[in-house]
Amino acid sequence: MNFRALSGGVPIGGSHYLIELEGKRIVIDCGAVQTGGKVLPPPIAKGHIDALLVTHGHFDHIGMLPLFVKEHPDTPIYGTKVTWRFARMILWDSYFVTLKKLERGEKVETHFSASDIERALTLKRFNVVREPEWFSPWPGWKVRFWPAGHINGAASIHIISPKGFRIIHSGDISFQNQPTIKGAKVINDIFSPEVLITEGTYGDRNLPNRIEEGWRFINQVVKTVKDDGKVLIPSFSITGPNIGIILANGLTRAGVDIPVHLDGMVRTAAGIISGSNEWSPNDNGLVFPKNLIAVPEKDPNDPDKSYAYRQKILDGGPAIIVSSHGMLEGGLAMFYLQHLITDYKSAVLLPGYQAEGTGGRRLLELERGHYFQINRRPFPIYCDVKRFQLSSHASGNELAGWVSEIQPWHVIITHAPNSAARGLEQKIKERHPSIRVSKGFNGEDVSLD
Ligand SMILES: [Zn+2]
Numbered sequence: 168m169n170f171r172a173l174s175g176g177v178p179i180g181g182s183h184y185l186i187e188l189e190g191k192r193i194v195i196d197c198g199a200v201q202t203g204g205k206v207l208p209p210p211i212a213k214g215h216i217d218a219l220l221v222t223h224g225h226f227d228h229i230g231m232l233p234l235f236v237k238e239h240p241d242t243p244i245y246g247t248k249v250t251w252r253f254a255r256m257i258l259w260d261s262y263f264v265t266l267k268k269l270e271r272g273e274k275v276e277t278h279f280s281a282s283d284i285e286r287a288l289t290l291k292r293f294n295v296v297r298e299p300e301w302f303s304p305w306p307g308w309k310v311r312f313w314p315a316g317h318i319n320g321a322a323s324i325h326i327i328s329p330k331g332f333r334i335i336h337s338g339d340i341s342f343q344n345q346p347t348i349k350g351a352k353v354i355n356d357i358f359s360p361e362v363l364i365t366e367g368t369y370g371d372r373n374l375p376n377r378i379e380e381g382w383r384f385i386n387q388v389v390k391t392v393k394d395d396g397k398v399l400i401p402s403f404s405i406t407g408p409n410i411g412i413i414l415a416n417g418l419t420r421a422g423v424d425i426p427v428h429l430d431g432m433v434r435t436a437a438g439i440i441s442g443s444n445e446w447s448p449n450d451n452g453l454v455f456p457k458n459l460i461a462v463p464e465k466d467p468n469d470p471d472k473s474y475a476y477r478q479k480i481l482d483g484g485p486a487i488i489v490s491s492h493g494m495l496e497g498g499l500a501m502f503y504l505q506h507l508i509t510d511y512k513s514a515v516l517l518p519g520y521q522a523e524g525t526g527g528r529r530l531l532e533l534e535r536g537h538y539f540q541i542n543r544r545p546f547p548i549y550c551d552v553k554r555f556q557l558s559s560h561a562s563g564n565e566l567a568g569w570v571s572e573i574q575p576w577h578v579i580i581t582h583a584p585n586s587a588a589r590g591l592e593q594k595i596k597e598r599h600p601s602i603r604v605s606k607g608f609n610g611e612d613v614s615l616d
Contacts, residue, residue, distance in 0.1 A: 224253025371590020
């Protein structure tokens with residue numbers, strides 16, 4: 168077997184991995200990352216590819232599916248239906264954002280056309296995986312998508328070759344429960360592979376307990392609204408609905424009668440989660456509480472409806488808004504931010520990781536009174552800015568514990584910054600000196616006999 172992270176191995180980036188085994192060439196994911204307003208695609212796998220297996224619908228895993236299809240027009244794609252729906256939402260959004268930039272005369276690279284998106288997502292090419300059961304893409308081969316707990320529809324991928332060689336690719340994985348998705352479990356079905364290819368995003372870290380961190384977050388929101396302030400929670404579109412649910416339920420328990428508003432792509436993602444059939448018993452889209460409210464969509468008969476509603480939120484008393492983009496790189500979060508940033512009673516609470524070079528990271532690094540640029544205009548920061556760790560990735564100890572449970576011969580670490588990959592390697596070797604551990608450096612082969 169040969170494994171190569173074309174991108175998104177070590178260090179982290181848009182995920183694109185190649186597995187070569189017994190004459191088959193299988194690609195996992197094809198994503199991109201966005202920094203400083205630029206989208207960075209991975210180097211697309213060359214040569215014949217037998218299948219592209221998609222683990223989940225985050226941009227860094229699906230963002231370049233249309234570019235892959237341009238180069239590999241005959242390769243079938245496999246993924247869950249929720250992943251397909253998230254991919255459709257994200258790819259069209261990314262396409263229209265690029266179009267708008269071009270209309271404004273900005274220099275942006277277009278990586279694919281509208282017809283490339285249609286070709287990637289046509290259900291003639293995209294094979295929907297409807298349940299976590301084995302299927303056979305080619306004679307003698309078995310493949311299974313297994314609930315990975317990270318976001319709705321997310322899967323780890325299990326492969327058994329005709330000679331009986333077994334591989335797990337974790338995808339992005341979480342072992343903690345979230346309101347609409349249970350954490351990954353291996354109980355009752357321990358699949359022990361020869362090779363485990365695992366993400367290691369937080370491989371060197373112990374993350375705070377998700378429930379305790381959730382309450383720290385809720386308490387901060389309660390404090391701000393009780394002091395008559397407004398709270399903006401910039402969030403990734405797909406994780407935003409779960410953050411909204413945690414918060415809305417927490418407010419009910421705290422006796423605070425203020426609704427949580429979902430806006431931007433968070434609102435669209437909430438519609439996908441609540442309106443999709445579950446592909447596994449771990450997904451549950453029917454848990455949205457009544458005090459979680461979507462800002463109305465654009466209405467062709469009443470074009471000002473959405474903005475009038477938003478203005479009412481801003482003109483009124485205490486309010487709570489969960490909106491994309493999660494790293495303040497655009498989206499409706501910027502609209503709310505420009506109204507709240509100068510209000511000393513309000514707060515911006517960042518629940519997710521803020522990558523270097525992003526608006527969210529800059530806002531965290533600046534001090535009160537410093538200026539922050541929104542749409543090329545400087546705004547002084549008077550609001551409160553805080554970061555929380557409501558991560559949907561496994562910690563280093565959880566990953567090392569997983570390795571103990573499934574006992575692979577060889578672990579390949581991907582999707583990790585250098586320090587996290589080193590930290591996870593150390594944790595695994597301390598517990599299991601006999602397990603071989605490799606870091607999947609981008610562009611380098613990891614070969615096993
Ligand atoms: Zn992800």
